[in-house]
Amino acid sequence: MKILLKNGTVVSSKGKKHSDVLIEDGKIAKVASGISDDAARVIDCEGEFIMSGVIDAHVHLREPGGTHKEDFATGSKAALKGGVTTVLDMPNNNPPTDTIERLLAKYELAKKKMVCNSRFYILGTAENLNDVKKADMACGVKLFMGKSTGGFVIDDATLESFLKNIKTKPIVVHAEDEERIEVRKKEFEGDENPAVHSLIRDDESAYIAVKKVLHLAKKYGSKLHLTHVSTKKELEVLKKFKSKKITAEVATHHLFLNKNAYKDHGNFVKMNPPLRSEEDRVAMWEALKSGLIDIIVTDHAPHTIAEKKESYENAPSGVPGLETLLPLMLDAVNHGQITFERMIEAMCEKPASIFGLKGKGFVKAGYDADLVVVDMLKEGVVGKGGYATKCGWSPYDGWKLTGWPEIVICGGSF
Structure with missing residues (x-):
């Protein structure tokens, strides 16, 4: 099937250009x-913008092992609903x-x-370095310096071994210092206020881990x-080590929420790493x-409402x-928080480059027809009409946003 997007404005990191886009056999x-x-289905995009489909390099679709929260079908439908045409799924499943x-x-x-494109990470452990070396189909190797869902934390020797020996794929690191977190847990033992999460997993725990892994990456020339x-x-130390081989991401919740959100949302805004101060949030922008910071991700990590209603200690x-990734960022563009061009770079072009996703990230002839037509004037309310994600909720529920995906094309299909 041929599709012709007429009269739109194509946006890339280089700027905006009034153009038509012809799609044939899944390609641009x-x-x-x-x-x-004459053989194409024509869609008039007058007044609208055409961009590459979003690449979310950090999602947890919960399959296998957690399909009561999300699965590949519901998670990929949620992705397309939000203009995300490619997801990179994390390995902390059950089994991992x-x-x-x-x-x-x-x-x-x-x-x-x-129903969307996908790539998968392999988990790095103390026992599987040789397997990881051979895993050419993995988009990267994930290492946990601090425990999160699944509890797959590694020690310093394993961390160094991976940074020394893995050269052909990105080493993707969750950098929180587990030793400090355990000490802080004991200090705040018995405190059931969800806001304590930001005190237990404090900025120092992030700083210690990031500093350690950056030193190792520089030592071995790793792709970190x-x-x-x-x-x-973290930004202060990242600035000292930043290079083409060292990249970083920010999650949307660290751009749009701060630790004051615990007052209204409690465990529903509990995540690892936790929400930070307003000063930190502004610094992320x-x-x-x-x-x-190179790219924007969601760290989409759904849990059920019932699970989130548990006590602080038990709530995941x-x-x-x-x-909400693209609508939040389009609204930010409308409010002058970021340029449309930089948003495209951080959500489409840079993720494709960092993770070697050929044919993705750009609106160019020969590239995959993963496209989003956005209406920058469209107003909408998060959650109105329900959610595609199986967990059925969002920390942004009720937010009024301007700028929404109007048409999403993945692999040349709607």
Whole structure:
């Protein structure tokens, strides 16, 4: 099927250009003004913007092992609803994705169930370095310096071993210092106020871990990607080590929420790393705009409402975010918090570059037809009409946003 997007404005990191886009056989066939094709289905995009489909490099779709929270079908539908056409799924499942066999099984299952594009990480452990070296189909290797869902924490020797020996794929690190977190847990034992989460997993725990892993990455010339940077202290040390091989991401909740949100949302805004101060939140925006932080992700980590209503100690960490990623950022563009061009770079182009996603991230002839047509004037309310994610809630529920995806095309199909 041919599709012709007429009269739109194509946006990239280089700027905006009034263009038509012709799609054929799942690929972008031509990008130019004045395209005509009698065999194509024509969609008038006058007054709207055409961008690459969003690439979310950090999601937890919970399959296998947690499919009461989310699965490949519901998670990928939530992604497309929010303009995300490619997701990179984390390996902390039950069982974990820590062998080539389990990684391949995930890809096979995704083919049957997912409606968007997907790539999968392999988990790094003390025992599987050789497997990871051979896992060419993995988009990266994930290492946990601090415990999160699944509890897959590694020691310093394992961390160094991976940074020394893995050279062909990104090493993606959750950097929180587990030793400090355990000490802080004892200090605040018995405190059931969810706000204590930001005190237990404090900025120092992030700083210690980030500093350690950055030193090792520099020592070995590793391709390091820091996940969900959330504090000014991390940015200060990142600035000293920043290079083409060292990249970083920020999650939307660290851009749009601060620790004051515990008052109204309690455990529903409990995540790892936790919400930070307003000063930290503002610093994330500045680092994103300057390019110190390379990309924007959701860290989509759904849990059920019932699970989130448990006590602070028992409630799991994580929030959903796939459906709200693009609307939140388009609203930010409308409010002058970031340029449209920088947003495209951070959500489409840079993720494709960092993780080697060929044919993704750009609106160019020959690239995959993963496209989003957005209406920057459209107003909407988060949650109105329900959610596609299985968990059925959002920390942004009720937020009024301007700028929404109007049409989402993935692989040349609606």
